[in-house]
Amino acid sequence: MFDGLKNKLNSFREDVEETAEEKQAEADETAAAETAEADADVAADSGEATDADAAAAADTDADAETDSESEPTDGAGLASEEAAAALDEEREEDAGPGRLQRAAAFATGKVIIEEDDLEDPLWELEMALLESDVEMNVAEEILDTVREKMVGETRAQVQTTGELVEEALHDALYEVISVGQFDFDERVRSAEKPVTIVFTGVNGVGKTTSIAKLARYLEDRGLSVVMANGDTYRAGANEQIRKHADNLDQKLITHEQGGDPAAVLYDAVEYAEAHDVDVVLGDTAGRLHTSNDLMAQLEKIDRVVNPDMTLFVDEAVAGQDAVERAKKFNDAAEIDGAVLTKADADSNGGAAISIAYVTGKPILFLGTGQGYDDLERFDPERMVDRLVGEEP
């Protein structure tokens, strides 16, 4: 899952690590050259002092004939200490606080990342995100956060470059992926029953299969379900959802093809009320989001059954198209969250990263296969771990 993007994020880490290694090597060279220069200066200064003192001692010997064998050595020692102190002072004057801090960082094997160092790797990262179908504004937001987290001195001194990149990517991705998250299970549990959930989205993306998976998911959590086929438009829709309902042994409400979808859902809610059923799962026709009919239909469903939740379903593999559709559906008939199917077949991860940020509504579930149990609660932390951590 999301392997292509994971590899690209890893390349970004490698790029920055390489840059940091080059900087470290340069810094080591400069530090070595500076030390050699300073040693040479100290040696030269103390040599001059010894000569001068020796000459003075010779004069004293001649004038007073006193034994002063040790004096030249003491005098040379003093001059050498003074010279070294003067040199230290001089060095400290040269070095502003930034330079000293950098020098300390280099000495401990850490490298300070500056904005210029990141220019190329960040450009590569932007390309990688866009190629992976991450929406433009989302990519920009990720870059801004990564830049903000990585450029600077304090953080760089407590981490290795690899850890720093990983943490910056983690935070940047988490920020966009976790938008609007809420506890789906808790919301369903605490809502007045029956809870009505309506599913929207275009044809063929896995809407009906997702409804069936969710019926299994809720049943596993002790909640009873009735399914309703509000897709009265498409020939064969009743048979398709019937197969799932039979497989799962769930009650299904249908009307004739061409009937009123709102009426089907109304009947399902009535059935749930009469039979103490906890949740109504209503399919809708997946006509294109540009169709006024569809919007009118969703509005009517809203009026007639006032759903507790409207979930938008699309496939992860549709990438930017899925993001675009999520936005349009949400603009036309507000959604509460999204189900992203076929994540198991998606290498890019762009839709999974972008939908919540673009719509302001969270991804709640991932479809991870064709089986009824192949539904996973979307966990932003886990998603980020999949992308930048060890999780497969």
Ligand SMILES: Nc1nc2c(ncn2[C@@H]2O[C@H](COP(=O)(O)OP(=O)(O)OP(=O)(O)O)[C@@H](O)[C@H]2O)c(=O)[nH]1
């Ligand atoms: N690999 C994989 N396939 C899935 C997943 N979810 C659904 N599918 C498959 O996608 C195909 C389409 O699924 P449907 O549920 O029929 O799609 P739909 O959106 O209801 O389509 P319509 O009923 O035509 O509107 C089926 O073959 C499903 O088995 C998933 O998470 N992973």
